[in-house]
Amino acid sequence: MNSPAPGSADLTRLSAAAMAAAMADGSASAEEIARAHLARIADVDGELNAFLHVSEDDALATARDVDARRAAGEELHPLAGVPVAVKDVVVTAGMPTTAGSRILEGWIPPYDATLVERLRAARMPILGKTNMDEFAMGSSTETSAYGPTRNPWDTDRIPGGSGGGSSAAVAAFEAPLAIGTDTGGSIRQPGAVTGTVGMKPTYGSVSRYGLIAMASSLDQAGPVTRTVEDAALLHEVIGGHDVRDSTSLDGGFASFTEAARLRNVKGLRIGVIEELEGEGFAPEVRARFTESLALLEQAGAEIVRVSCPNFRYALGAYYLIMPSEASSNLAKFDGMRFGLRVVPEDHPTAESVMKATRGQGFGPEVKRRILLGTYALSAGYYDAYYGSAQKVRTLVQRDFAAAFESVDVMASPTAPTVAFRIGEKVDDPMAMYMNDIATIPANLAGTPGISIPSGLAEDGLPAGIQFLAPAQADDRLYRVGGALEALLEDSWGGPLLDRAPELKGAGK
Numbered sequence: 001m002n003s004p005a006p007g008s009a010d011l012t013r014l015s016a017a018a019m020a021a022a023m024a025d026g027s028a029s030a031e032e033i034a035r036a037h038l039a040r041i042a043d044v045d046g047e048l049n050a051f052l053h054v055s056e057d058d059a060l061a062t063a064r065d066v067d068a069r070r071a072a073g074e075e076l077h078p079l080a081g082v083p084v085a086v087k088d089v090v091v092t093a094g095m096p097t098t099a100g101s102r103i104l105e106g107w108i109p110p111y112d113a114t115l116v117e118r119l120r121a122a123r124m125p126i127l128g129k130t131n132m133d134e135f136a137m138g139s140s141t142e143t144s145a146y147g148p149t150r151n152p153w154d155t156d157r158i159p160g161g162s163g164g165g166s167s168a169a170v171a172a173f174e175a176p177l178a179i180g181t182d183t184g185g186s187i188r189q190p191g192a193v194t195g196t197v198g199m200k201p202t203y204g205s206v207s208r209y210g211l212i213a214m215a216s217s218l219d220q221a222g223p224v225t226r227t228v229e230d231a232a233l234l235h236e237v238i239g240g241h242d243v244r245d246s247t248s249l250d251g252g253f254a255s256f257t258e259a260a261r262l263r264n265v266k267g268l269r270i271g272v273i274e275e276l277e278g279e280g281f282a283p284e285v286r287a288r289f290t291e292s293l294a295l296l297e298q299a300g301a302e303i304v305r306v307s308c309p310n311f312r313y314a315l316g317a318y319y320l321i322m323p324s325e326a327s328s329n330l331a332k333f334d335g336m337r338f339g340l341r342v343v344p345e346d347h348p349t350a351e352s353v354m355k356a357t358r359g360q361g362f363g364p365e366v367k368r369r370i371l372l373g374t375y376a377l378s379a380g381y382y383d384a385y386y387g388s389a390q391k392v393r394t395l396v397q398r399d400f401a402a403a404f405e406s407v408d409v410m411a412s413p414t415a416p417t418v419a420f421r422i423g424e425k426v427d428d429p430m431a432m433y434m435n436d437i438a439t440i441p442a443n444l445a446g447t448p449g450i451s452i453p454s455g456l457a458e459d460g461l462p463a464g465i466q467f468l469a470p471a472q473a474d475d476r477l478y479r480v481g482g483a484l485e486a487l488l489e490d491s492w493g494g495p496l497l498d499r500a501p502e503l504k505g506a507g508k
Contacts, residue, residue, distance in 0.1 A: 011036040012173040016082045016230040019176060023070065023081050030063035030070075030081030034125045037083050041127065041174045043505040049149050050159075050169040051128045052088050053096050059083060059125035066123050077122040079233055084119055085175040087166050088129040089136055090221065091210045092116050099212045100132040100144040100162075103361030104339045113210020114245070115179065115221055115238040122237050127175050130165030134363045135330065136183055136214045138162050139435040141190075142426050143365040150422070151194060153461055153500050157419040160190025160435075166224045167194040171497060177234050178224040183215050184318055185415075185439025187222050188451035192414035192464025195453045195496045197481070199223045199231045200439075202471045203446035204249040206235075207242035215325035216247075218318075218443045226497060228452060228481040232256035235474070252472045259475035260482040266300030268480060270467075271407035275311045276438045281416045284457035289413045292454045292465045295487040296480070306407060308399035311441050313392045318440045319433060320376050320389035326366075327373030333361065368429065397445045404470045409480055412438045414451040414464035442468055450477040452485055453496045462496060 011033050014022065022028040038056055045051050066081040091097045091109040093116075098104040112120065119126060133143040141149040141164030151159040152172040159168040166178035167190035180187040182200035191198025199222045206221045213219060223234040236257060241250040272293065277286060297303050335341040335357030342356040362370070376385040403410060415435055425431045442449040447468055454465040465484070469476040489495055 010173070012040045012176070014176070015227045016079065016176040016225065016233060017227070019082050020078050030066040030125070031060065033081060034059050034063035034083055037127055037175060044172055044503045045174060046506060047150065047155055047503055048152060048168050048172055049147050050130055050165045050172065050174060051085070052098060052100070052131050052146055052165070054128040055095055055126055058094070059127050062123060062125040069123070077237070079237060080123040081125065082177060083125045083127045083175055084234070085127045085130050085166060085169050085178040086116065086119075087163050087178070087180050088132055089181055089212045090116060090179060091212065092126070092129065095126070095129060097129065097212070098146070099136070100134040100146065101361065101363070101366070102145045102340060103333050103357065105145070107339050111210065114207035114242045116210065118238050124237070130163070130169055130178060132165055133162035134366050135212070135326070136162040136181060136186055137326070137365045137369055139185070139189060139432050140422075140425070141165060142422060143363055145363055148422055151419045152503060153194065154419065154459070155503075157421055157461070158193070159419065160193045160415075162186040163224065164190050167191055167196050167198065170194075170196050170224050170226055171500065172503060176226065177230060179221060179238070180224045181211060181219055181221045182443065183218045183220075183322060184443050185436040187224060188439050188449055188464070188466055189415045189435055191224065191451040192466075193419035193462065195462035195500065197223075197225045197228055197231045197453075198451045199235060199477070200442060200449045201235060201239065202249065202448045202474055204245075204247045205253065205472070205474065206239050207245040207248055209242055209244040213329040215322040216329065217325060218322060220443070226495070228478060228485045229257065229260045231450070232260040232478045249472070254475040256475055256478045259478035262479050263483045263486050265296055265480055265483045268301045268409070269407040270296060270301050270303050270480070271306035271403055271410040272303060273311065273410050273412045274305055274307045275309065276412035280434065280437065281413050282418065282458065285413050285415070285417060285463045288454040288457055288463045289465055292484055292488065293411065295491070296484055299483060299487060301480075304407060306403045306410060308396075308403055308441070310392065310395040310399045314396050314441045314444055315433065315437050317389040317392035317396070318436070318444060319372070320385050321393065321444075323369040323373030324376045324386050325373070327370045327377065330366070330370060333358065335361075393444045396441050400441070400445045400447055400470070408469070409476050410468045412466050414438060414466040418457050418459070418461035418463055438466060447471050448474045448477055450481050452481045453488070455488065455492075455496070456499070
């Protein structure tokens, strides 16, 4: 992305790569950049509710330290001084971590997640914690106990979920980079509806140590950014083996940043997934998808059709596996050890405290999924529901393996529609769950996926295109994503977010 020089535009409008370059050549300081973003948050977040906690003192202290080290001639990480926001499901020492739930209101963890340790080691100022659906259960950030986040493109609409706070913060120029987590599409679907880049890495390539688990076999943290190059840069900071995560992968990855900068797709075989482009996808979303594929074909890629017949069962399998794992993982929130404790009157017992705490602390969607998961795991139903869902998961994995024998990456629209209005689907769980129909297969298989903006669809709102690659071939996604991003920006005359309406802001 071509970004204006620091002297001619708001510092918050720069890409992370451009901010790093500005600090390196002395045209901007880390403190100036941090203050610019904190001012932007103060100006517009009352309208968006993207942040649950803003860590102004911590961010400025880190920025000043970066400036002092740079002035002393110390060699720093390329992203040192570039601010980042962190989804509130990732634990942060000294900062509240609520997972969007009342049951953890006010809880301050005593340790950092591995990925947060890596952000701090790179000396990236952490601006704060972003809003999310409660315990990452949702596709719209409407189930947050602290109120919904709003989409910067239209504040009457959702920013996607569960990580809508991270995507909205990046789209609104409150942060150049953010961390999200993706269990069934919670990085990619928000990226599609806010015009941002969302990357779900290969399962196990970014440590899950310190992530508040919803579904341990599906959860994966990853970057939320405005450019493909920025996503690659952030991915390289947070990725890598971690002995504290038993599912962590060790090595086997090519350079993400080099792939993003290559911008060449000649000879790349792109498979269009037949099961993820027809019925249920809005016509304008499909139109932007088709146009994006045409640009890639003109640039030398080969477009072929592939069939993944078991993808049609992925949604049903996911909504058995995920609640089952969630019902087990959320059992720890019992009012006894940390977080909220509700003590009933008249001789409370341990059982009555747990019941009262969970009754008041969990919202309706969390309770719905706990009940569904507990039922699926119960005696007499385990094989019929959870066991059968795991068999479907194996079939989905086989579909991926078969398809990748003939193509390098696969493609589909990221989400079936553009952002819908707040409240439109909140009382219709099945309609809400359908938002993840295209993103869920990658989580079941553990493969990487990226969403990048594909253009504007209905009502001038952004749509996204998703690319999928084999496990540990994340670099392919940065290669195709970087190339398409450049082609689309040439056709649009600049970044898509430049066409977003300006927020009213404080006092405007």
